[in-house]
Amino acid sequence: MINYSQNPLHYKRLIAQINEDIDFSGYLNAQGYQLLKKSTGSREFKKNDERIVLQIKRQPVTYFNRNDSSDKGRFFKFLHMRSANFYEAIKSGLGAIGQSYPAANIHTPQKSIKNFISLEERYNIQPLTKPFYLTEGRNLSPATLRSEAFKGRIFNAFHINDEQGRIANIALPKYGMDGSIKNYTLYNRPYRDSKDGKTKKFRLFLNERYEYLFVSNPEVKAEKVVCVESGFDAMAYHELHGFPKAFYISMSGHIDNRKLEQFFQWNTFVGGTANLPIHLAFDHDIEGMRYDLMVLSAWINRWSDRVFMELDWKRPVMMVQLDYRSKSLTEMERDVDFINKQIASGPEGMAKVLEKAICFKDKVVWELDLDKIQRFPHLSRDYWKRVISILSVSFTRDGIKMDKSHTRNDWNDELISVKKKSDCHLAHL
Structure with a gap:
């Protein structure tokens, strides 16, 4: 050894x-x-x-x-x-690891057998017939909902005590790799809480199986994989970009190792050996930037034969640490030189916003102050795009791209803004 x-x-x-x-x-x-x-x-x-x-x-x-x-x-x-x-x-x-172990059991009183009730029965989930929250609240077009990517993958969940079907929640399913639905998240307009009088978002997770993801139709022959925060962002991105041949993966809020594993499995499922480009289309805020780095580092650690990337998050600073398999100081110095030259030649003012990467004897460290980048709203997208490009070119053969909404924090807000400004058909952005 x-x-x-x-x-x-x-x-x-x-x-x-x-x-x-x-x-x-x-x-x-x-x-x-x-x-x-x-x-x-x-x-x-x-x-x-x-x-x-x-x-x-x-x-x-x-x-x-x-x-x-x-x-x-x-x-x-x-x-x-x-x-x-x-x-x-x-x-x-x-x-x-890999061994089969007998299950550990304790003596428990025998419980009465209850009839299994599916999520679909319990929450009255049915095919989408009332898309009002999507079309009026989220400004998504019926064409998007009927598109090849999302047709049949969005549902209504009617309030169980509403006999006339007036309360039509939107149910976004979370799929397993076997194609079955493991969970749903329900959405609707904000409501006023009767207890404290405050307006609150309506979002309900139906069970604790949070690791599963909302994905678009995997049968579409995709040319790229687009990773977003919510299913609504996926649909808005699809509409804004003129219905591209894309496969969408929604991380639905936080990201952990279980969700990343699902992400890799879906990517392999739709891309096979084609190595489809990954487009990171998370929100343009500090959390979205952190998600960019989490997915990028997980991708590098899974496939790179050169480095292992570690992230140390101390809000708002993300420290990127690169551990090199070769332990070659020459290789590390070459990468640091590339990173720092890219910073110096970046958009105006970038060199004053980003710290330089530093080469130590056994690792490379690059500190990124995400709040500092966000303080320049007109240039922050260009700055951050350069950061992701530097890491992607260096360690993924430029296999990961970054897409940020042009003027708003997320793609759904971008779609709403564009439609407010113009009644014309959307240009392909």
């Missing part, structure tokens, strides 16, 4: 694989730990003086020992604390 100092990136990837692929509960059960209790988000095991609590909602799963405050972390930390050394822990972890 090679020494850690010779190739730390190799070991970081092994540790990540061990943490992500292990059946932590099954492993504990096979090692003689007794399952004491379990809930939706956690499981507690006991063996001798150890009380191990797994937080299974997290991905990867984390743990802590009730009887030892220093005994906590992810699965590899659990192994490392119980192994002779680091390398033995690596061997044990690699040997543990």
